[in-house]
Amino acid sequence: MAKKKVLITGGAGFLGSHLCDRFINEGFDVVAMDNLLTGSLDNIEHLMGLKNFEYYHYDVTKFVHIPGDLHYILHFASPASPIDYLKMPIQTLKVGSLGTHNLLGLALSKNARILVASTSEVYGDPLVHPQTEEYWGNVNPVGPRGVYDEAKRFLESITMAYHTYHNVETRIVRIFNTYGPRMRLDDGRVLPAFIGQALRGEDLTVFGDGSQTRSFCYVDDLVEGIYRLLMSDHPYPVNIGNPDEITIQQFAEEIIKLTGTNQKVIYKPLPTDDPKQRKPDTTKAREILGWAPKFSRAEGLKPTYEFFKQKIKG
Numbered sequence: 001m002a003k004k005k006v007l008i009t010g011g012a013g014f015l016g017s018h019l020c021d022r023f024i025n026e027g028f029d030v031v032a033m034d035n036l037l038t039g040s041l042d043n044i045e046h047l048m049g050l051k052n053f054e055y056y057h058y059d060v061t062k063f064v065h066i067p068g069d070l071h072y073i074l075h076f077a078s079p080a081s082p083i084d085y086l087k088m089p090i091q092t093l094k095v096g097s098l099g100t101h102n103l104l105g106l107a108l109s110k111n112a113r114i115l116v117a118s119t120s121e122v123y124g125d126p127l128v129h130p131q132t133e134e135y136w137g138n139v140n141p142v143g144p145r146g147v148y149d150e151a152k153r154f155l156e157s158i159t160m161a162y163h164t165y166h167n168v169e170t171r172i173v174r175i176f177n178t179y180g181p182r183m184r185l186d187d188g189r190v191l192p193a194f195i196g197q198a199l200r201g202e203d204l205t206v207f208g209d210g211s212q213t214r215s216f217c218y219v220d221d222l223v224e225g226i227y228r229l230l231m232s233d234h235p236y237p238v239n240i241g242n243p244d245e246i247t248i249q250q251f252a253e254e255i256i257k258l259t260g261t262n263q264k265v266i267y268k269p270l271p272t273d274d275p276k277q278r279k280p281d282t283t284k285a286r287e288i289l290g291w292a293p294k295f296s297r298a299e300g301l302k303p304t305y306e307f308f309k310q311k312i313k314g
């Protein structure tokens with residue numbers, strides 16, 4: 001039987017590159033597409049030269065064409081960390097809207113199945129806790145984070161429209177905070193920020209009073225959930241995340257302990273519209289996909305810390 005071909009947009013990014021690894025290991029032909037807005041070829045260097053791997057340097061907000069057969073599309077291109085999307089608001093809105101439209105059109109023309117990367121940010125600053133897929137969210141469309149949140153809400157909406165009106169096989173994953181090797185040290189997300197600060201001997205910057213919560217999922221668990229969702233027949237959004245919730249203050253203390261430094265915690269202003277609490281309800285992932293996270297934070301932080309140590313050593 002001919003090999004199946006998958007297109008992964010954002011393939012040179014943190015999550016996209018781990019997905020490339022997974023699909024290569026499963027025996028697929030993998031095409032990674034990226035314009036390196038926030039990604040890096042370092043993340044896929046080890047795949048270059050493999051005969052079942054291709055890299056296209058391309059901006060998916062322009063018309064996307066892939067020659068020949070295509071069976072699956074994973075649309076992961078988008079700035080993802082708050083400092084990235086606050087710096088690049090228009091690119092973020094365009095890749096979530098025009099980019100998603102282009103990839104749905106490609107899926108329609110190739111008769112391919114498409115999975116799009118949505119986010120827990122569609123719930124905004126949630127008033128329902130933990131967040132179930134039925135919750136419609138509490139998003140400020142004109143606040144600074146609105147460029148990301150609304151781009152992803154549009155991504156979900158146009159994806160459902162292609163499913164309903166064009167019968168495209170679509171999947172929507174709502175990803176909660178995920179971490180692991182290949183995150184950028186300077187991407188501003190809390191985990192690289194804290195580990196980077198600890199490794200450089202700087203104090204850890206907690207925004208606000210640190211009482212806001214997040215729930216961190218190790219990348220291998222996320223990739224397993226995405227793989228299962230793609231292979232399922234479920235067209236509606238599914239949360240994938242680790243429900244183990246922690247305050248940002250506790251997280252800073254955990255990182256200080258892990259890195260064995262004597263750094264202090266210092267407090268900086270809380271960014272506008274920073275969600276107060278976030279924890280996935282993963283009942284659907286469990287019941288529909290038979291998925292549950294396997295890595296505890298202690299287990300996932302070990303390889304992540306090793307990765308950042310090597311990065312800082314240069």
Ligand code: NAD
Nearest residue numbers: 010013014015035036037038039059060077078080175178
């Ligand atoms: P990342 O910044 O490491 O990767 C995004 C990739 O998309 C980068 O390589 C970037 O260069 C590429 N890209 C951006 N705009 C593009 C364009 N117009 N054309 C082609 N490539 C483009 O971020 P990530 O953490 O790997 O996130 C990947 C996806 O997962 C994003 O869609 C993000 O919204 C979603 N997501 C991530 C998380 C998380 O915790 N990491 C949580 C929720 C959702």
Ligand code: UDP
Nearest residue numbers: 082188189190191193205206207212248274
């Ligand atoms: N945060 C922090 N210090 C930092 C970076 C982030 O206290 O140096 C906080 C941020 O305000 C938020 C949480 O950590 O409450 C998670 O932030 P991140 O940017 O990682 O992701 P978010 O879930 O907000 O998209």
